[in-house]
Amino acid sequence: MKIGMLTSGGDCPGLNAVMRAFAKYAFSHIADVKIFGFLNGYTGLIENEYEELEEKDFENLLLAGGTMLGSKRQPFKLMTETDGNNRSKLDKMKETYKNLGLDCLITLGGAGTHKTAALLSAEGCNVIGLPKTIDNDIWGTDVTFGFETAMETATLCIDKMHSTASSHGRIMLVEVMGNKVGWLTLYAGLAGGADMILIPEIPYDEDAVVEFLEKRRKAGARYSIVAIAEGAMSKEEAALRKKERLALRAARGETTVTQRLARNIEARTGVETRTQVIGYLQRGGSPNPYDRALCTLMGSYAGELAEKGKFGVTVAYSGGRVTYNSLSDIAGKAKSVPPTHPMVRAAKSIGISFGVF
Numbered sequence: 001m002k003i004g005m006l007t008s009g010g011d012c013p014g015l016n017a018v019m020r021a022f023a024k025y026a027f028s029h030i031a032d033v034k035i036f037g038f039l040n041g042y043t044g045l046i047e048n049e050y051e052e053l054e055e056k057d058f059e060n061l062l063l064a065g066g067t068m069l070g071s072k073r074q075p076f077k078l079m080t081e082t083d084g085n086n087r088s089k090l091d092k093m094k095e096t097y098k099n100l101g102l103d104c105l106i107t108l109g110g111a112g113t114h115k116t117a118a119l120l121s122a123e124g125c126n127v128i129g130l131p132k133t134i135d136n137d138i139w140g141t142d143v144t145f146g147f148e149t150a151m152e153t154a155t156l157c158i159d160k161m162h163s164t165a166s167s168h169g170r171i172m173l174v175e176v177m178g179n180k181v182g183w184l185t186l187y188a189g190l191a192g193g194a195d196m197i198l199i200p201e202i203p204y205d206e207d208a209v210v211e212f213l214e215k216r217r218k219a220g221a222r223y224s225i226v227a228i229a230e231g232a233m234s235k236e237e238a239a240l241r242k243k244e245r246l247a248l249r250a251a252r253g254e255t256t257v258t259q260r261l262a263r264n265i266e267a268r269t270g271v272e273t274r275t276q277v278i279g280y281l282q283r284g285g286s287p288n289p290y291d292r293a294l295c296t297l298m299g300s301y302a303g304e305l306a307e308k309g310k311f312g313v314t315v316a317y318s319g320g321r322v323t324y325n326s327l328s329d330i331a332g333k334a335k336s337v338p339p340t341h342p343m344v345r346a347a348k349s350i351g352i353s354f355g356v357f
């Protein structure tokens with residue numbers, strides 16, 4: 001069996017661990033297996049850049065951060081655009097798949113990767129997806145690999161904010177990754193003891209933010225910690241169309257609202273307010289023990305699916321068991337935080353604010 005493999009989109013801890021588990025399963029259960037690793041995500045498949053990987057190439061990968069294959073973003077909307085020779089990236093990928101005589105392609109990636117995987121599958125390639133992302137926003141799976149480790153990193157960062165915020169009696173806004181969804185901010189905010197959690201799914205009201213922080217101050221709190229998602233937005237911004245919102249932010253020279261909100265809070269409360277962007281630290285390093293176990297489960301299961309010839313699917317972990325969903329069912333959907341999610345309700349029940357009245 002000839003198997004292609006690639007890692008696409010933003011990296012996360014656990015990519016190597018999943019590939020290791022898949023390969024260990026494949027080399028021991030599937031006859032005459034050959035694995036070809038495409039370099040830098042779909043780019044390798046488009047440009048016909050790959051390496052044949054042997055069993056030994058998958059050794060010592062369980063703890064290794066990043067991806068040994070390299071990763072790159074290849075926007076889905078450009079996949080069918082044709083070049084001067086009237087060929088699209090999709091055409092080129094199908095050509096590589098066919099010329100190499102692949103029996104299947106394993107794609108490790110997030111929402112965008114899954115859209116392209118579904119397209120390749122609809123075009124006749126045998127694809128098995130694996131749900132990677134620190135954002136935890138893949139439809140149909142309770143958890144994605146990389147999320148837990150990123151949560152741990154973000155939590156450690158929020159933990160460390162408490163002492164310095166307390167020393168100076170400041171308000172600290174800690175920006176957590178998650179442009180479209182707030183899972184990481186919600187969980188790390190809860191785990192790190194944030195006083196306020198601002199996520200894209202619950203647009204904040206600046207008056208409510210200020211009132212809450214002032215109330216805490218008056219009640220004797222020396223400092224406050226706000227966990228704010230990259231994609232957090234005010235209720236005014238939420239009323240705009242996405243295009244208008246992005247244009248407004250571009251005109252203001254900002255990609256996230258964090259700095260502006262901090263300035264406004266300081267101006268309105270008179271309390272020194274600082275920001276901390278955690279950024280790519282959340283995507284770096286070794287997967288934590290939970291992710292290592294999850295990666296082993298998901299990677300070996302993808303091997304089992306390949307062995308059985310079950311294609312056009314992506315691996316999921318749902319209701320305590322490993323399973324799969326059809327790529328066509330999940331592509332283009334995002335799993336966002338329901339404002340009535342039990343974690344949101346629990347947070348509210350102990351006095352954590354979401355920046356709304």
Ligand code: F6P
Pocket residue numbers: 010011073110133134135177178179180230283
């Ligand atoms: O999808 C993962 C993620 O880390 C998001 O949380 C973040 O908004 C985005 O990737 C950053 O992407 P890039 O690597 O292109 O800067």
